Amino acid sequence: MTSLPRPSRRAFLAASASALILPRFAAPAFAQSSAGDVDVAIIGGGAAGIAAALKVAASGRSHVLIEAGKRLGGRAATVEAFGLPFDLGANRFARTESGLADAAEAAGLPLVNVPSARRLYLGGQQAKEGQYDDFAAAIGRTERAIAATADAGRDIGAASALPDAGVWTATVAAVLGPLGCGRSLAEVSTLDLARRDPAPDDVTSAIGVGALLQRLAAPLNVRLGAKVTRIDTGGRLAVMALEGGGTLRARTVILAVPAAVIAAGAIRFNPPLPARLAGAFRAYPSGLMEHVGFLLPGNPLDLAPDELVDVKAGTTPPGALYARVGGTDLHVAVFGADTAAEIAAKGEPAGLALARGFLAASFGATAAAKVEKVAVSRWSTDPLIRGAMAVGTPGAGAGRRAFAEPVGRLTLAGEYTSLDGWGTLAGAFASGEIAAERAIRVTGGPA
Ligand SMILES: Cc1cc2nc3c(=O)[nH]c(=O)nc-3n(C[C@H](O)[C@H](O)[C@H](O)COP(=O)(O)OP(=O)(O)OC[C@H]3O[C@@H](n4cnc5c(N)ncnc54)[C@H](O)[C@@H]3O)c2cc1C
Numbered sequence: 330m331t332s333l334p335r336p337s338r339r340a341f342l343a344a345s346a347s348a349l350i351l352p353r354f355a356a357p358a359f360a361q362s363s364a365g366d367v368d369v370a371i372i373g374g375g376a377a378g379i380a381a382a383l384k385v386a387a388s389g390r391s392h393v394l395i396e397a398g399k400r401l402g403g404r405a406a407t408v409e410a411f412g413l414p415f416d417l418g419a420n421r422f423a424r425t426e427s428g429l430a431d432a433a434e435a436a437g438l439p440l441v442n443v444p445s446a447r448r449l450y451l452g453g454q455q456a457k458e459g460q461y462d463d464f465a466a467a468i469g470r471t472e473r474a475i476a477a478t479a480d481a482g483r484d485i486g487a488a489s490a491l492p493d494a495g496v497w498t499a500t501v502a503a504v505l506g507p508l509g510c511g512r513s514l515a516e517v518s519t520l521d522l523a524r525r526d527p528a529p530d531d532v533t534s535a536i537g538v539g540a541l542l543q544r545l546a547a548p549l550n551v552r553l554g555a556k557v558t559r560i561d562t563g564g565r566l567a568v569m570a571l572e573g574g575g576t577l578r579a580r581t582v583i584l585a586v587p588a589a590v591i592a593a594g595a596i597r598f599n600p601p602l603p604a605r606l607a608g609a610f611r612a613y614p615s616g617l618m619e620h621v622g623f624l625l626p627g628n629p630l631d632l633a634p635d636e637l638v639d640v641k642a643g644t645t646p647p648g649a650l651y652a653r654v655g656g657t658d659l660h661v662a663v664f665g666a667d668t669a670a671e672i673a674a675k676g677e678p679a680g681l682a683l684a685r686g687f688l689a690a691s692f693g694a695t696a697a698a699k700v701e702k703v704a705v706s707r708w709s710t711d712p713l714i715r716g717a718m719a720v721g722t723p724g725a726g727a728g729r730r731a732f733a734e735p736v737g738r739l740t741l742a743g744e745y746t747s748l749d750g751w752g753t754l755a756g757a758f759a760s761g762e763i764a765a766e767r768a769i770r771v772t773g774g775p776a
Contacts, residue, residue, distance in 0.1 A: 367391040367550075368772040369765075370569060370579035372557050375403020376419075376429065376754050377742040378585035379546045380761030381768070383432065385583075386549060388769045393577060394549050395569065397556035397713050401546045403587075404714060404744075405754060407537025410704035413659045414537035415622045417706035418717075420651060420661065421635075422538065422754040423528035429758040430532055438544055439535050441655075443635040451641035453693045464501075464639075467494035471501045472523075479523035479726070486723040487522050488515040496641075503647035504639060507665030510752055511616025511717045520726025527750040533635065535655050538754070552577070556713075560584070561599045562738040580772050581738045583764045588732075588745040589615045589715035598739075605731055612725035613745060615709070615716020616752070617669035621680040622704045624658045629696050640691040648687040662687055669717070673709035680705035718752030719745035738771075740764040 369385045371378045374396030382394040400406070404418040421443050424430040433440055449456040449464055456464065470492050478490040487505070491514065494501050505522070506514040514522075534541040555577075559570040566578040590596070592610040601607070632638065632652035639649055646668040651661040662684050664672060671679050680703040689697035708714045721729055732746040742764035743757055750756025 365391075366566060366578040366580075367393050368580050369583060369768045370395060370567065370577055370581075371583045371585060371761075372560075372569065373403065373585035373587075373743070374398070374401040374546070374551065374553075375585060375587075375743070376405060376542060376757040377744065377746075377761035377764070378403070378583070379542055379549070380428065380432075380758040381583045381585060381742055381765040382549045382761075383545070384762050384765035385768055388765075390769060390772050392550055393579070394546070394551045395555045395557060395571075395577065396551065396553050397572075397586075399553055400543065401551065401553075402539040402542040404708060404717070405539040405542050406706075407539035407541075407543075408704070410622050411624050411659060411702075413654070413657050414535075414540060415620075415654070415659060415661070415704055416537050416539055417620055418708065419538050419754040420620075420654070421530040421533040422758075423530055424532045425528045425755075428762055429755060432545055433534070433541055436545055438541055440532050440541075441535055441635075442531060443533050444633060444637075445529065445531060446636075448632070448636055448638045449641070450638055450691050453691065456641075463495075464497050464641075467497040467501050468504065470494065471505065475505075475519050476523040479520040484518050484520040484724050484726045486515045487517045487519050488513070490519050499642040500639070500647070503642045503665075504649075507647055507668070508618075508649050508663060509665075510720050511618040511665045511669060512614075512720050513666055516720075516722060518721035518723050518726030521721030521729060521751075522726075524726075524729075524748050525751060527753045527756060530753075533655075557586075557596055559597045559599065560739065562736075563599060567738045581740070581768045583740050583742050583761070583768055585742040585761060585764070587615075587714055587716070587743060588613050588719035590713065593715060595712070600737075602736060606734075606736065609725070609728040609731040612722050612728050613719040614722065616665065616718050616720045617667075617673070617709045618663060618665045618717035619669040619672040619680075619708060620706045621662045621664065621672065621684045622654075622659055623662075623681075623684055623700045623702065625660050625696065625699055626658045628653065628658075629699060630692055638691075640687075643690050645686045645690040646683060648683070648691075650687075650691070665717075670709055672705050673707040676707065677703055677705055720752070735767060740767050 368390035369392045385392040406417045474492045556572040561568040634656035636652045685697045742760045746760045747756035
């Protein structure tokens with residue numbers, strides 16, 4: 330079997346909770362915060378919040394990491410499915426351009442490289458080298474066309490900027506749109522997409538990426554099950570009100586919840602967010618992506634551990650496949666946009682039908698018939714998450730810069746604040762570190 334090179338320099342497939350985290354993968358016991366005031370409060374315990382809290386803690390400032398859910402990790406969540414660790418969200422990330430891999434290695438946590446090559450299937454067969462070259466060239470041409478449109482100052486729906494890629498047109502649109510950012514390209518800003526250029530995902534962890542983040546966060550001062558409903562930054566200290574009563578106070582706040590949570594008005598701000606920033610949140614709705622995990626015993630597709638397989642778009646909804654996770658029988662199909670919305674709404678029955686249809690069309694009926702049960706993610710309907718990543722709408726592509734500007738005592742962090750790494754774990758982690766640097770600067774003296 331030929332191993333083929335990546336079709337593009339770009340990690341265009343930023344591809345990919347309701348299940349219980351079972352004891353084997355359970356989070357370590359966290360230090361729970363006491364009621365005292367702190368230098369820095371970090372709201373949201375995903376990659377961005379954890380990165381921020383680690384950096385603040387290392388500086389000697391006092392901190393509390395406030396998480397509404399029962400676990401840390403946010404859109405990186407490892408659950409047990411079929412007796413194996415299954416990442417419902419981010420399941421790999423870029424080693425470079427992020428402190429995450431360095432932090433994991435320093436903490437002695439296991440990392441493993443994933444194959445840099447991606448495989449391509451069409452009509453139930455692996456693509457021939459020439460077909461793969463055509464596909465890779467089509468991706469490159471499309472990315473250049475989108476960049477040229479943005480450079481010319483035309484911030485329009487990326488679908489209108491697509492060159493004719495012949496038989497690959499629909500596949501390229503799926504890989505860059507629903508499977509790359511969870512939205513149809515007609516709904517994605519050329520400017521926002523052109524700026525996105527994260528390093529390729531090249532590393533994962535045998536314990537699961539969600540479990541990796543939880544272990545990394547072990548030394549932090551954490552409040553789990555604490556949902557912030559209001560942030561008052563008008564006084565000497567910022568005051569955060571929690572659902573069900575109680576407040577926490579801090580000299581400065583890093584807000585690392587998903588953009589969609591803020592856009593939905595789940596947190597009230599006093600004073601209110603500046604109108605321009607509030608407008609930017611409205612113009613960055615969520616792309617939707619969901620994972621469907623299943624066992625394919627005996628490696629019937631003859632794939633290598635952790636390979637990522639692209640598939641020519643056809644009659645079934647577009648998907649991609651993470652094969653043989655960690656060398657096991659676990660395979661994970663990723664779906665985006667409307668298909669992801671269907672999985673989140675209907676759960677396992679929808680995931681099973683979609684996975685079987687996708688496998689039958691991409692690899693043949695024999696593989697599809699082997700799938701008996703699935704486990705699915707449901708990010709899009711989780712009120713604490715509300716989607717996979719924030720994506721700029723046509724005409725609003727310049728708005729992402731607004732998220733990087735501090736608002737008084739408040740600094741925003743999260744995947745959506747990264748100009749070139751939005752929608753990625755590495756981008757989220759780096760954004761938390763940047764926010765922490767500012768918080769450390771503004772809290773120069775003791776609390
Ligand atoms: C299916 C899927 C697959 C993906 N695959 C990949 C991949 O392979 N590689 C990659 O790089 N990226 C991937 N991503 C993207 C990546 O997971 C995200 O970019 C990243 O995890 C976002 O981190 P974050 O810290 O910005 O936000 P989150 O991880 O969402 O963290 C935000 C936290 O805020 C908490 N919160 C919300 N509201 C409140 C409140 N009011 N008070 C307190 N806490 C609150 C939430 O519970 C959550 O824990 C994937 C995403 C999805 C959905």
